[in-house]
Amino acid sequence: MNTRATMKYILSISIALFAQNLFAQSMEGNGDAPSPNHIRVEEYAARRDSVLHRLPPRSIAVFRSAEEFSRTSSAEFPFRQANNILYLCGYNGQNATLVLSPDSLTIAGEKLCAALFVPARNPQTEQWHGKQQGPEETQRMLHIPSFSADSLDTCVQRAFATATILYYDWLHPILRESLPMKEFSAEHEEKKVLQQNFPGIQNIEPTAPLVDSLRMIKSDAELALMNEAIQTSCIAHREVMKSALPYQYEYQLAAIFDKTIQDGGCEAQAYPDIVGSGPNSCFLHYSTNRRQVMPGDIVLMDCGGEYRGYAADITRTFPINGTFSPEQRAIYQIVYDAQTAGIAEVKPGAKFTAPHKRAFAIIRTGLAQLGIIRDSAWAHINPLTIPLDSVATGMNAPDVFRYFMHGTSHMLGMDVHDPNAAKILSKNEVLTVEPGIYIPEGSPCDKKWWNIGVRIEDDILVTDAGGKNLSAAAPRSADDIEALMKK
Numbered sequence: 001m002n003t004r005a006t007m008k009y010i011l012s013i014s015i016a017l018f019a020q021n022l023f024a025q026s027m028e029g030n031g032d033a034p035s036p037n038h039i040r041v042e043e044y045a046a047r048r049d050s051v052l053h054r055l056p057p058r059s060i061a062v063f064r065s066a067e068e069f070s071r072t073s074s075a076e077f078p079f080r081q082a083n084n085i086l087y088l089c090g091y092n093g094q095n096a097t098l099v100l101s102p103d104s105l106t107i108a109g110e111k112l113c114a115a116l117f118v119p120a121r122n123p124q125t126e127q128w129h130g131k132q133q134g135p136e137e138t139q140r141m142l143h144i145p146s147f148s149a150d151s152l153d154t155c156v157q158r159a160f161a162t163a164t165i166l167y168y169d170w171l172h173p174i175l176r177e178s179l180p181m182k183e184f185s186a187e188h189e190e191k192k193v194l195q196q197n198f199p200g201i202q203n204i205e206p207t208a209p210l211v212d213s214l215r216m217i218k219s220d221a222e223l224a225l226m227n228e229a230i231q232t233s234c235i236a237h238r239e240v241m242k243s244a245l246p247y248q249y250e251y252q253l254a255a256i257f258d259k260t261i262q263d264g265g266c267e268a269q270a271y272p273d274i275v276g277s278g279p280n281s282c283f284l285h286y287s288t289n290r291r292q293v294m295p296g297d298i299v300l301m302d303c304g305g306e307y308r309g310y311a312a313d314i315t316r317t318f319p320i321n322g323t324f325s326p327e328q329r330a331i332y333q334i335v336y337d338a339q340t341a342g343i344a345e346v347k348p349g350a351k352f353t354a355p356h357k358r359a360f361a362i363i364r365t366g367l368a369q370l371g372i373i374r375d376s377a378w379a380h381i382n383p384l385t386i387p388l389d390s391v392a393t394g395m396n397a398p399d400v401f402r403y404f405m406h407g408t409s410h411m412l413g414m415d416v417h418d419p420n421a422a423k424i425l426s427k428n429e430v431l432t433v434e435p436g437i438y439i440p441e442g443s444p445c446d447k448k449w450w451n452i453g454v455r456i457e458d459d460i461l462v463t464d465a466g467g468k469n470l471s472a473a474a475p476r477s478a479d480d481i482e483a484l485m486k487k
């Protein structure tokens with residue numbers, strides 16, 4: 001090791017030690033699990049403060065962790081924490097409740113505006129499932145006042161007695177477990193029972209408006225995590241293109257993707273892999289992935305990794321033979337042009353619908369020029385310059401909608417379809433741009449177009465200079481894809 005390498009080595013060790021001190025280590029007790037959490041505790045506290053500032057006097061907000069879902073009678077699906085709990089405190093376990101109140105809660109004689117209730121450690125549970133993160137460990141690691149879940153009842157009952165507005169996640173029914181009201185299913189029933197027991201509560205509101213607009217704008221730390229998820233997913237898409245062969249099954253292509261993202265540090269996919277070959281390329285969210293890919297098929301892969309709670313969402317479409325047929329290439333080129341022009345519409349202040357309208361106009365012109373739809377006027381229009389307000393979309397353009405039947409964009413973040421609380425784009429938001437054309441067998445056009453489904457999806461950061469394609473490392477043009485597959 002030369003001096004420079006030694007310096008580099010020492011530097012990397014000190015950075016690692018520095019990082020260990022700076023970053024909250026959620027689930028520290030679970031020694032073998034990677035930390036899901038590289039957001040600083042100060043950032044979590046600032047997020048909670050933002051929510052507290054939005055809360056009116058005499059209100060209380062209750063956030064619940066996700067629940068476990070059965071896969072079979074004896075096994076559960078892997079646990080995935082609720083995003084708002086992860087976002088507001090970084091706790092990554094089950095049966096947790098976060099309570100926020102601007103007038104403060106009184107717990108064990110202390111006045112607090114934020115309190116987290118988590119299961120106390122239990123030797124039997126630890127024997128089976130590994131070390132737990134109890135209230136003491138949670139408070140030490142996440143710097144939030146933490147208490148045993150057993151004390152939730154008393155705290156919440158007392159707080160509800162003086163509050164007039166309750167913000168509450170209907171999807172995560174704390175009340176079913178923690179308050180003496182067991183038998184209800186419908187949301188309005190819950191409301192009714194709650195208001196009977198706590199007549200002071202005049203309004204019950206969902207928590208989404210408190211958090212959604214905060215989650216839309218990504219901090220530097222969040223962008224770093226998203227970038228990890230996205231770069232790793234780009235590598236995985238490239239790996240699939242390099243090794244895909246006819247006669248493999250769709251789930252084998254998915255397996256290459258999954259292995260690569262896990263090698264890259266992603267614990268899971270952000271959503272179930274979509275690997276549709278041939279006719280399956282025309283189903284938008286096909287995910288059975290059981291078909292054998294046949295020579296000449298096109299393969300649509302919509303797959304993204306999740307890195308420490310943040311999602312990538314990337315779609316690539318490639319020919320299993322390594323070379324697009326003339327028909328596949330013609331469709332691909334329209335979608336490519338639509339996506340390129342859609343991405344160009346992304347900028348601060350632009351309407352959220354702008355990328356969709358531009359992409360829709362280009363697909364309409366392209367399909368008309370190929371004779372797939374009969375639309376002679378649009379075949380001669382310049383879709384790059386047509387004013388967006390004059391572009392009809394969806395059911396107002398039914399011929400086009402038959403082949404392009406979804407929106408072009410959604411927000412991206414902790415959730416693959418992240419909250420969208422605004423109609424205008426702002427700096428440091430991340431959205432997808434993902435137009436597509438799907439021509440299933442039996443469509444009213446020349447049958448040479450049948451069974452071609454193409455979608456191209458990238459993750460775009462809104463910057464002052466316009467849309468920045470974070471997923472550009474996965475080849476996007478037909479030529480680049482063919483070049484990679486020939487290697």
Ligand SMILES: [Mn+2]
Binds near residue numbers: 432457
């Ligand atoms: Mn998407």
